[in-house]
Amino acid sequence: AQSVTQPDIHITVSEGASLELRCNYSYGATPYLFWYVQSPGQGLQLLLKYFSGDTLVQGIKGFEAEFKRSQSSFNLRKPSVHWSDAAEYFCAVRRGTNAGKSTFGDGTTLTVKP
Amino acid sequence: EAGVAQSPRYKIIEKRQSVAFWCNPISGHATLYWYQQILGQGPKLLIQFQNNGVVDDSQLPKDRFSAERLKGVDSTLKIQPAKLEDSAVYLCASSLAGGRQETQYFGPGTRLLVL
Structure with a gap:
């Protein structure tokens, strides 16, 4: 069965600092991977997705994520965080x-x- | 383009009462999904419709939950009778045809509190 682990429940960063959010998955075949953002009182908005090809994917709002098959990870990054x-x-x-x-x-x- | 609409946004009921939620998907989207999001957890699929037919309802507690999508557009999700553990946000989403590579568009959700 597939599973997704986000090890960090809560992260605090200073405005302007870089950000990395971790994601590890368990799935037998080639996964389709997604990152969503949910603001208070809102639904989920798609930030980016990975299906195949280039393992570094760019998304909206300056976010990017890197698929690492060997580590079963798909971490989300942003170089400079805004409030x-x-x-x-x-x-x-x-x-x-x-x-x-x-x-x-x-x-x-x-x-x-x- | 209008997004996915849901109502009501908030609902407070007592246990054993019934409640209904409404969803209007993006125009032209054949696939509609209902998710349950318990506080501190990610969304869990309850039911998926393709037009007015059910594709997957394996996670729907059918003894108390029901859903319909008459005419293949709007959908309602009902809980009868509600239990305390049903307190959650109920998210509706839609996509064009439900394909594996498609983007799902989520509504703002209905926050349910069962007392």
Whole structure:
């Protein structure tokens, strides 16, 4: 069975500092991987996705993620965090042939200090 | 382009009462999903529709939860009777056809509190 682990429940960074959110997955085949952001009172918004090809993927809002098959990881990064990035971030792995077959991690809450 | 609409945004009920949530997907999206998001956890799929047919309802507690998508557009999710453990955010999402590479678009959710 597939699973997703986000080891950090809560991360605090200073505005302007770099950010890395960790995601580890367990899945037997080539995974489809996603990062979503959820602001308070909002639904999930897709930041980026990896299906195949270049293992470094660029997303919206200046985020990027790197797929490392050997480490079963798909970590999210941003070189300089803005106060508006404070939110909850979810990593997800999708299996099967349809979009509903997704397993989400439990999320990492990001706090940004001024 | 209008996003996925959900109502109500908040609902407080007592256990054993019933409650219903409504979702209007993005126009033209054939696939609609209902997720349950318990505090501190990621979303979990409850049911997936393709047009007005059910694709996957394996995680839906069918003794108390029901969902329908008449006419293949709007959908309602009902809980009857509610239990304390049903307190969660219920997210609706839609996508064009449900393919593995498709982007899902999520609504703002309905936050349910069962007392």
